[in-house]
Amino acid sequence: MEKVKRVFIRPNSSLNLLSHREIDGLTNPDNQIHALFKQCALAVLNTGVEEDDASVLNQDYNDFAIRVIPESRGIKLEIENAPANAFVNGRMINGIQDHLFSVLRDIVYTHHKITSGGRFDFNSDAGITDAVFRILRNAGVVKPNRSPNLIVCWGGHAIQRNEYDYTKDVGYHLGLRGFDIATGCGVGAMKGPMKGAVIGHGKQQIRNGRYLGITEPGIIASESPNPTVNELVVLPDIEKRLEAFVRLSHGIIVFPGGAGTAEEVLFLLGLLMHPDNHNIPMPLIFTAPQESAEYFSNLDNFIAQTLGKQAQRFYQIVIGDPEKVATLCQQGMEKVHKHRRQTNESYAYNWMLTIPHEMQQPFDPTHDSMRSLKLDRTQPPHLLAAELRRAFSGIVAGNVKASGIERVKALGPFQLTGDETLIQALDELLGNFIKQGRMKIKGAYKPCFKL
Numbered sequence: 001m002e003k004v005k006r007v008f009i010r011p012n013s014s015l016n017l018l019s020h021r022e023i024d025g026l027t028n029p030d031n032q033i034h035a036l037f038k039q040c041a042l043a044v045l046n047t048g049v050e051e052d053d054a055s056v057l058n059q060d061y062n063d064f065a066i067r068v069i070p071e072s073r074g075i076k077l078e079i080e081n082a083p084a085n086a087f088v089n090g091r092m093i094n095g096i097q098d099h100l101f102s103v104l105r106d107i108v109y110t111h112h113k114i115t116s117g118g119r120f121d122f123n124s125d126a127g128i129t130d131a132v133f134r135i136l137r138n139a140g141v142v143k144p145n146r147s148p149n150l151i152v153c154w155g156g157h158a159i160q161r162n163e164y165d166y167t168k169d170v171g172y173h174l175g176l177r178g179f180d181i182a183t184g185c186g187v188g189a190m191k192g193p194m195k196g197a198v199i200g201h202g203k204q205q206i207r208n209g210r211y212l213g214i215t216e217p218g219i220i221a222s223e224s225p226n227p228t229v230n231e232l233v234v235l236p237d238i239e240k241r242l243e244a245f246v247r248l249s250h251g252i253i254v255f256p257g258g259a260g261t262a263e264e265v266l267f268l269l270g271l272l273m274h275p276d277n278h279n280i281p282m283p284l285i286f287t288a289p290q291e292s293a294e295y296f297s298n299l300d301n302f303i304a305q306t307l308g309k310q311a312q313r314f315y316q317i318v319i320g321d322p323e324k325v326a327t328l329c330q331q332g333m334e335k336v337h338k339h340r341r342q343t344n345e346s347y348a349y350n351w352m353l354t355i356p357h358e359m360q361q362p363f364d365p366t367h368d369s370m371r372s373l374k375l376d377r378t379q380p381p382h383l384l385a386a387e388l389r390r391a392f393s394g395i396v397a398g399n400v401k402a403s404g405i406e407r408v409k410a411l412g413p414f415q416l417t418g419d420e421t422l423i424q425a426l427d428e429l430l431g432n433f434i435k436q437g438r439m440k441i442k443g444a445y446k447p448c449f450k451l
Contacts, residue, residue, distance in 0.1 A: 155189020156257025167192030175200020185213025186223025283332025375418025398448025
């Protein structure tokens with residue numbers, strides 16, 4: 001395992017100054033904020049490494065250390081035993097260096113606002129939406145005075161090669177039409193659309209293309225930023241990450257994936273099915289190569305069996321036709337543009353979208369909370385979607401998040417109970433994910449759940 005013994009770096013652009021109070025929290029190795037920054041920093045320094053188990057990184061780099069050093073002209077970082085793949089000729093790669101300070105910026109800003117007199121209001125729906133906006137604005141990713149053109153691409157990090165090539169083809173056709181790309185910033189279906197868009201932008205001589213990666217501390221170690229990301233933002237938790245996606249996006253494309261992709265789809269369908277959102281246009285396209293058509297056939301059946309046929313009207317399924325996907329996005333973008341202009345809604349941030357309180361609250365997947373999920377049809381479909389989303393969120397935690405993995409090791413698989421038909425639908429969908437190898441990049445998969 002090659003490592004760089006010691007290096008000092010300064011920010012290029014993303015962060016220059018910290019207050020004394022902010023620095024105090026980062027210079028104490030026993031402080032929670034320092035531990036969080038160290039975990040995320042190690043993930044960023046492993047950009048391009050396809051590993052979805054945070055414990056492997058921690059074991060391989062158990063001597064990794066990072067310190068913030070205040071200087072009269074700003075700050076610098078002292079790093080020990082960093083992954084050698086983050087360097088060229090002894091110098092840290094510029095993009096990785098920027099990502100490192102982006103992580104520092106977001107973690108410090110969020111922590112400071114939470115702890116300094118409650119400057120973030122996490123007790124109200126409007127307060128949470130405002131907090132997400134301010135984190136994104138502080139990161140410089142809310143872009144005013146631009147027509148709607150940001151396409152969010154969701155999909156798995158453990159996908160087949162032909163599926164990855166297909167995501168690049170879609171990204172290429174999006175790039176040719178001038179669309180910018182946002183993803184969860186990892187590999188697989190998060191990396192492919194960005195790489196394709198780079199070529200499309202290049203052919204159109206677009207030099208300011210955006211490749212936005214949106215992540216959160218619990219997932220970044222399993223989805224280290226891919227090398228194409230040129231804007232990185234870290235939200236405090238998965239719920240605020242999901243809100244950031246839908247507030248910033250002007251259209252969403254879903255590629256094949258595993259439990260995390262199902263979680264994202266259920267979150268979005270829960271929003272679109274909410275009565276307050278019926279008149280808000282949000283282009284949503286499910287797409288895959290011809291060989292993977294069964295994936296969306298299975299997901300479509302699952303949605304019909306759990307949320308009802310009314311949920312199916314919110315998306316289109318396109319198989320094996322990247323150009324059609326891009327054309328549909330362009331048509332949908334015209335509707336988004338027209339709606340926002342008529343309603344005086346911001347092009348940069350979708351304030352009008354109603355996100356129910358139940359979908360904004362952080363879900364901590366413990367064995368008790370997973371067992372207590374209300375998986376039955378005695379509730380409105382958008383609230384059932386929220387409960388199903390939490391179930392998949394817990395499975396993601398048990399698969400790749402350090403805290404979830406430890407809980408499963410200590411107490412066994414998470415248990416999910418509910419209506420027989422819902423549990424059967426879950427069993428069928430998750431069984432297909434496992435058979436298709438969509439739950440883990442490397443090694444045999446041992447389920448972290450029991451139905």
